[in-house]
Amino acid sequence: MLHDSSARALRDAIVRGERGALEVTRAFLERIDALDPKLHAFLYVDAEGALAQAASVERKRREGAALGPLAGVPIAIKDNLCVRGIPTTCASRVLEGWIAPYDATVIERLRAADAIIVGKTNMDEFAMGSSNETSAFGPVHNPWDLERAPGGSSGGSAAAVAGGLAPLALGSDTGGSVRQPAAFSGLVALKPTYGRVSRYGLVAFASSLDQIGPFARDVHDCAIVSEVIAGHDPRDATSLEREVGSYTASLGEGVRGVRVGVVRDTLASGVEPGVTRAVERAIETLRALGAIVVDVTLPTAEHAVSAYYIVAPAECSSNLARFDGMRFGPRVEEGGLEETYGKTRARFGREVQRRIMLGTYVLSAGYYDAFYAKAQKARTLIARDYERAFEACDVVLTPTAPSVAFRLGAKLERPLEMYLADIFTLPASLAGLPALSVPAGLSEGLPVGIQLTGRAFDEATLFRVAAAFEAASDHHTRRPPAFFGGAA
Amino acid sequence: MSERISLDEVRKVAKLARLALEDDALERLRTDLGDILAWMAALERLDTSGIEPTFQAIEARGALREDEPSPGLRHGEALRAAARSSHGGFAVPKVMEGE
Numbered sequence: 001m002l003h004d005s006s007a008r009a010l011r012d013a014i015v016r017g018e019r020g021a022l023e024v025t026r027a028f029l030e031r032i033d034a035l036d037p038k039l040h041a042f043l044y045v046d047a048e049g050a051l052a053q054a055a056s057v058e059r060k061r062r063e064g065a066a067l068g069p070l071a072g073v074p075i076a077i078k079d080n081l082c083v084r085g086i087p088t089t090c091a092s093r094v095l096e097g098w099i100a101p102y103d104a105t106v107i108e109r110l111r112a113a114d115a116i117i118v119g120k121t122n123m124d125e126f127a128m129g130s131s132n133e134t135s136a137f138g139p140v141h142n143p144w145d146l147e148r149a150p151g152g153s154s155g156g157s158a159a160a161v162a163g164g165l166a167p168l169a170l171g172s173d174t175g176g177s178v179r180q181p182a183a184f185s186g187l188v189a190l191k192p193t194y195g196r197v198s199r200y201g202l203v204a205f206a207s208s209l210d211q212i213g214p215f216a217r218d219v220h221d222c223a224i225v226s227e228v229i230a231g232h233d234p235r236d237a238t239s240l241e242r243e244v245g246s247y248t249a250s251l252g253e254g255v256r257g258v259r260v261g262v263v264r265d266t267l268a269s270g271v272e273p274g275v276t277r278a279v280e281r282a283i284e285t286l287r288a289l290g291a292i293v294v295d296v297t298l299p300t301a302e303h304a305v306s307a308y309y310i311v312a313p314a315e316c317s318s319n320l321a322r323f324d325g326m327r328f329g330p331r332v333e334e335g336g337l338e339e340t341y342g343k344t345r346a347r348f349g350r351e352v353q354r355r356i357m358l359g360t361y362v363l364s365a366g367y368y369d370a371f372y373a374k375a376q377k378a379r380t381l382i383a384r385d386y387e388r389a390f391e392a393c394d395v396v397l398t399p400t401a402p403s404v405a406f407r408l409g410a411k412l413e414r415p416l417e418m419y420l421a422d423i424f425t426l427p428a429s430l431a432g433l434p435a436l437s438v439p440a441g442l443s444e445g446l447p448v449g450i451q452l453t454g455r456a457f458d459e460a461t462l463f464r465v466a467a468a469f470e471a472a473s474d475h476h477t478r479r480p481p482a483f484f485g486g487a488a
Numbered sequence: 489m490s491e492r493i494s495l496d497e498v499r500k501v502a503k504l505a506r507l508a509l510e511d512d513a514l515e516r517l518r519t520d521l522g523d524i525l526a527w528m529a530a531l532e533r534l535d536t537s538g539i540e541p542t543f544q545a546i547e548a549r550g551a552l553r554e555d556e557p558s559p560g561l562r563h564g565e566a567l568r569a570a571a572r573s574s575h576g577g578f579a580v581p582k583v584m585e586g587e
Binding site: 416 | 493498501504505506507508513516517520523524525531532534536539540541542545546549561569571578581583
């Protein structure tokens with residue numbers, strides 16, 4: 001079945017001429033038409049643009065031109081990434097109707113790799129949320145159980161790939177927004193090292209944390225997309241001039257002698273038993289493959305939620321100041337300038353308002369030192385915790401999330417509870433480190449993910465360990481039955 | 489401990505953030521922010537004496553590019569998304585009060 005194929009199998013079939021790029025694109029567009037009403041993963045489907053790109057891939061092939069590493073492979077794009085000529089809304093009323101006048105750098109790179117951009121995916125408004133429920137256009141449903149959240153904030157991208165509506169997707173990750181939805185949806189996703197991927201054309205949320213990362217159904221596909229989008233870009237001053245290297249070359253090298261650090265202390269509380277069991281099984285699998293399992297501690301990680309929910313809202317309150325209805329987005333013009341700003345910005349949803357308020361508060365006179373400066377110091381200590389841990393190990397293994405996908409509505413009205421569920425993904429974000437979530441089996445019929453965190457710039461080791469783990473298990477072959485037929 | 493935030497403070501922060509909110513929204517934010525800030529007070533327990541803050545976890549070096557002119561967003565394209573434009577610029581409501 002086309003929709004169950006890996007990206008590289010689709011690409012190879014297209015390159016060999018066994019499938020046409022148009023045929024593949026049409027098949028996915030039809031699947032989106034048929035199934036997205038159940039998921040609401042897409043905010044915009046660009047059938048015309050996708051078919052034009054597919055036609056161009058076919059033309060290139062006929063002419064004998066070299067085809068890129070994602071030739072003819074459809075990919076879904078989170079709606080906070082600019083794709084020229086189609087809407088970018090960030091799932092917000094504040095950007096409703098805005099058409100991006102340029103391509104993000106990652107989009108240029110995908111096009112250069114001959115990928116097919118099929119549409120824009122639903123998300124938490126401005127990427128602020130962990131359930132996709134803060135979207136102004138309604139939540140996404142998890143293909144594994146339509147009553148449950150797909151995770152967030154890149155929930156639409158996760159649901160699209162998990163439901164087989166696209167083989168690949170891009171999301172963005174500020175505090176776990178690709179890793180947690182990947183865990184909730186049975187997918188692989190990478191948050192690259194801070195600075196690894198250009199953010200030119202990503203609508204900024206928290207600039208010291210934001211990174212763009214891919215979703216795929218297996219490690220190899222995730223590595224291919226990561227390689228395509230990584231690398232220096234003069235248009236993003238935070239993107240690093242550093243060799244990317246190959247993420248796919250070491251996938252088959254195994255984990256013999258690799259030191260896997262397990263955090264057993266403070267992070268262990270509040271984790272669902274099914275998640276703990278999956279983590280324990282994963283540790284045993286890696287040990288059996290020859291990895292050396294060692295205990296490590298991250299003593300400051302318990303403060304990561306506080307630190308993150310000070311730093312990220314502070315940066316968001318500054319970044320979102322630009323949405324005032326003057327240069328783009330709808331304007332609610334009433335009275336003078338001040339009143340117009342206020343009324344226009346009142347169109348932000350509740351969670352975004354909450355974060356702008358929180359961020360403005362912690363930056364305001366009298367509170368800066370107690371909250372903002374303190375949080376940035378906590379961040380230093382968290383980074384040091386990792387430095388110490390990486391003296392003893394090569395990757396740190398934790399759950400990606402403390403639970404499986406929760407029910408839609410379960411936490412929406414309890415923001416603090418929602419924030420606390422990000423405990424495992426936030427430390428790596430604050431330290432700028434690469435982290436990857438990989439499927440580790442099911443608990444009560446729902447996917448569990450484990451997170452591997454690595455040294456800065458060492459994505460290759462994450463992919464290598466994840467690939468060995470994946471090859472020794474069948475977790476990545478599990479599919480949501482309602483979307484693929486047969487048993488899970 | 490509970491670090492509460494008053495309704496007046498919430499109103500002041502909303503004004504700083506340019507959010508024109510109704511009273512019930514402000515009241516809800518007072519509760520939410522109060523709960524969140526009270527919980528964050530746990531950070532006080534963390535000893536950070538002598539610790540430098542980290543504003544950027546991984547610093548890019550030599551981030552400056554060559555200062556060479558290159559095509560950017562065209563004027564018309566930049567204006568296209570504005571709610572109102574006139575005379576080749578963004579049109580905004582009156583800034584100064586009175587005549």
